[in-house]
Amino acid sequence: MRSEDLLSLFVKSASLKLHFERVSTPEGEHITFTGDDAPILLARNAEIMNALEYLCNRVMEKQGTRVTLDCSGYRESRAQELRLMALKAAESVKRLVRPFKLNPMSPEERRIIHLAIADDGSIRTESEGYGEQRQVVIHPK
């Protein structure tokens, strides 16, 4: 089974109005969804699209292929939102000289947070908790 097979079967089983296009690059496959049911994929911080992406990656990892899914520019706008959250939280850590805990996030989202404020010498970031509950904490240095 390839990622397109998984996604076609899902769209068909769920009777969703969705189409997707796949582009292969040296870093892996990028699949973009369009269609009337796009909001279903993106609800609750793209819960369903992220679950599909995770499963596509588990299915494709034997072949060493990374899969990313996107829909309506969600990945980029979410990354911008996360970077903004990171900067605001970092500001509050510096002002109050007190650690700040962000909401639990996936590894991919935590990475965006860490990178967004990695160059700031007056704070440091780490993750704590396990599984679904793992969250970034920003500390004053």
Added chain:
Amino acid sequence: MKELIEQIAKALVDNPDQVSVNPVEGEQTTVLELRVAPNDLGKVIGKQGRTARSIRTILGAAGMKLRKRFTLEILE
């Protein structure tokens, strides 16, 4: 729906011939009982249960339009 879970499980495990999905239809809920080889349990559950959780998430989504609830049970 049985087909969806069966195909995904077969793609995840090392012993696809030992994958079986048994749908148990209830009034509102259909329970999909997934059986895999004992040494493949970890493959369908995943680290901190993330694979099983992802399968449950897409099952929830798949039932929305059909107005049906599907749950996944992984049996040993």
